[in-house]
Amino acid sequence: xxxxxxxxxxxxxxxDQRQPGHLAMYVCGPTVxxxxxxxxxxxxxVYDVLRRYLEWRGVEVHHVSNVTDIDDKIIDRARSxxxxxxxxxxxxxxxxxxxxxxxxxxxxxxxxxxxxxxxAMVEAVAELESRGYAYRAADGVYMxxxxxxxxxxxxRQPLDSLRAGARVEGPADKRSPLDFALWKLxxxxxxxxxxxxxxxxxxxxxxxxVMSLDLLGEGFDLHTGGLDLRFPHHENERAQAVxxxxxxxxxxxxxxxxETGGEKMSKSLGNFTTMxxxxxxxxxxxYRLAVLQSHYRKPMEVTPAVMxxxxxxxxRLDALARRVAGAELGEADExxxxxxxxxxxxxxxxxxxxxxxxxxxxxxxxxxxSGRVEEGRRLAATVASLASPLGLALGGGGDxxxxxxxxxxxxxxxARAERDYASADALRQELVSRGxxxxxxxxxxxxRRARGL
RNA sequence: GGCGGCGUGGCCGAGUGGUUUAGGCAAGGGCCUGCAAAGCCCUGUACCCCGGUUCAAUUCCGGGCGCCGCCUCCA
Numbered sequence: 100x101x102x103x104x105x106x107x108x109x110x111x112x113x114x115d116q117r118q119p120g121h122l123a124m125y126v127c128g129p130t131v132x133x134x135x136x137x138x139x140x141x142x143x144x145v146y147d148v149l150r151r152y153l154e155w156r157g158v159e160v161h162h163v164s165n166v167t168d169i170d171d172k173i174i175d176r177a178r179s180x181x182x183x184x185x186x187x188x189x190x191x192x193x194x195x196x197x198x199x200x201x202x203x204x205x206x207x208x209x210x211x212x213x214x215x216x217x218x219a220m221v222e223a224v225a226e227l228e229s230r231g232y233a234y235r236a237a238d239g240v241y242m243x244x245x246x247x248x249x250x251x252x253x254x255r256q257p258l259d260s261l262r263a264g265a266r267v268e269g270p271a272d273k274r275s276p277l278d279f280a281l282w283k284l285x286x287x288x289x290x291x292x293x294x295x296x297x298x299x300x301x302x303x304x305x306x307x308x309v310m311s312l313d314l315l316g317e318g319f320d321l322h323t324g325g326l327d328l329r330f331p332h333h334e335n336e337r338a339q340a341v342x343x344x345x346x347x348x349x350x351x352x353x354x355x356x357x358e359t360g361g362e363k364m365s366k367s368l369g370n371f372t373t374m375x376x377x378x379x380x381x382x383x384x385x386y387r388l389a390v391l392q393s394h395y396r397k398p399m400e401v402t403p404a405v406m407x408x409x410x411x412x413x414x415r416l417d418a419l420a421r422r423v424a425g426a427e428l429g430e431a432d433e434x435x436x437x438x439x440x441x442x443x444x445x446x447x448x449x450x451x452x453x454x455x456x457x458x459x460x461x462x463x464x465x466x467x468x469s470g471r472v473e474e475g476r477r478l479a480a481t482v483a484s485l486a487s488p489l490g491l492a493l494g495g496g497g498d499x500x501x502x503x504x505x506x507x508x509x510x511x512x513x514a515r516a517e518r519d520y521a522s523a524d525a526l527r528q529e530l531v532s533r534g535x536x537x538x539x540x541x542x543x544x545x546x547r548r549a550r551g552l
Numbered sequence: 553g554g555c556g557g558c559g560u561g562g563c564c565g566a567g568u569g570g571u572u573u574a575g576g577c578a579a580g581g582g583c584c585u586g587c588a589a590a591g592c593c594c595u596g597u598a599c600c601c602c603g604g605u606u607c608a609a610u611u612c613c614g615g616g617c618g619c620c621g622c623c624u625c626c627a
Binding site: 109126127128129130135136138139140141142143145170171172254255256257260261303324325326327328329330331332353354355356357358388389392393394396397398400402404405407408409411412414415418419421422442448450451453454455456457458461464465467468469515518520523524527536537538539540545 | 553554555556557558563564565566567574575576577578584585586587588589590591592593620621622623624625626627
């Protein structure tokens with residue numbers, strides 16, 4: 100049984116499912132107003148691994164992740180760039196999926212868009228109004244949170260201790276600073292949809308409630324997102340579900356933020372913050388490994404050193420896969436599978452699980468070194484088998500050789516055969532300077548691309 | 553001000569009341585190799601500070617210090 104930290108309870112609990120063998124999961128997705136950054140990459144990878152692990156265990160996962168394609172920030176950007184908001188949203192969503200594909204993240208089962216749920220959101224807000232939870236103010240319709248039983252569950256502190264939205268600008272007739280917009284009336288040049296309160300657009304907190312309940316049904320299993328969404332976003336989603344009288348998520352999971360180390364991550368210092376920058380220098384798999392090597396609930400520092408470490412660690416995994424490539428590997432080790440599963444089920448302890456993987460790598464190499472071929476292959480099979488729920492395809496290799504490189508390799512093999520080591524070394528140096536890693540083997544010179552470090 | 557988290561060897565990062573080590577990267581030594589690379593073996597003797605509980609604490613309790621997150625759009 101998978102155990103995870105449930106934010107609503109503040110402790111690690113069994114993830115009991117509405118329907119055994121199935122997991123209905125809602126992952127709070129992006130607002131597509133700007134380029135995806137490495138924090139987005141982390142969150143996608145965390146839940147990608149959760150999903151892959153469960154599927155590896157035979158659980159069918161219904162993975163819904165939204166795309167917020169109408170929002171103040173999209174409107175602001177479009178306005179400042181003299182473009183339509185649709186154009187901005189479409190372009191940024193494209194960038195989103197490109198980055199996530201590059202990370203090898205499985206696409207969600209469904210990706211609902213806010214703009215296609217406006218009608219349903221209008222109905223929900225009308226229902227909240229008729230139930231007495233919503234009221235009209237000068238610039239829109241607001242949710243009166245004080246009327247919601249248990250408000251503050253996810254914030255984990257009483258309502259009156261919250262610093263009451265001190266800096267939020269609101270209309271004079273807003274009843275409490277904590278009240279949030281359900282419907283924003285459109286100013287003249289803003290995109291709008293028809294509604295009983297006048298043309299406008301839905302407030303951000305409404306889409307996730309409506310879409311998750313529509314696609315996953317009442318009492319779905321798991322609602323996830325960044326720790327920064329815990330309050331007020333998720334709190335407000337929950338408040339609406341409660342007010343609507345609809346059972347909401349059974350469990351809440353939140354992951355830690357990526358820390359940029361202040362100036363250390365600024366582009367001016369040659370670092371990266373966007374996924375595009377990161378992926379230009381490192382493999383997507385390396386970032387995946389870096390993410391796995393930190394625990395999902397802890398803050399994670401992403402620096403060039405961390406990425407270089409991860410890239411080298413990945414090399415080690417790939418090296419074993421290459422070493423046994425083409426061989427009949429045999430069955431994975433059952434005991435190792437169980438230990439791995441135990442770590443994963445302990446609140447997704449991926450750092451420990453990855454540690455086990457490397458332990459197996461060492462044992463496999465050791466066995467192969469000492470001629471215990473069958474044992475070595477079996478251990479290598481175990482590594483490959485356990486890498487799969489982590490979303491890591493191992494082996495790399497397959498770097499295509501251009502004609503010039505192939506010629507250098509051939510010349511080097513000839514030189515070595517003639518024991519002309521001076522030439523062989525010069526040719527190796529030439530290959531290295533062209534960005535190849537050179538390894539000798541019984542079959543001759545092997546080269547592969549050096550990874551970004 | 554409120555709520556919460558964290559502080560482990562050069563770096564990243566698990567874990568545990570005591571006897572056997574997480575794991576990766578980096579470093580040093582060795583084996584292997586024509587030389588390398590890859591791989592293997594060995595080495596480092598870590599747990600913020602101060603009290604307390606205990607036969608025994610890095611691991612539990614209290615206090616302190618430091619760092620961080622949320623309370624405001626945010627993955």
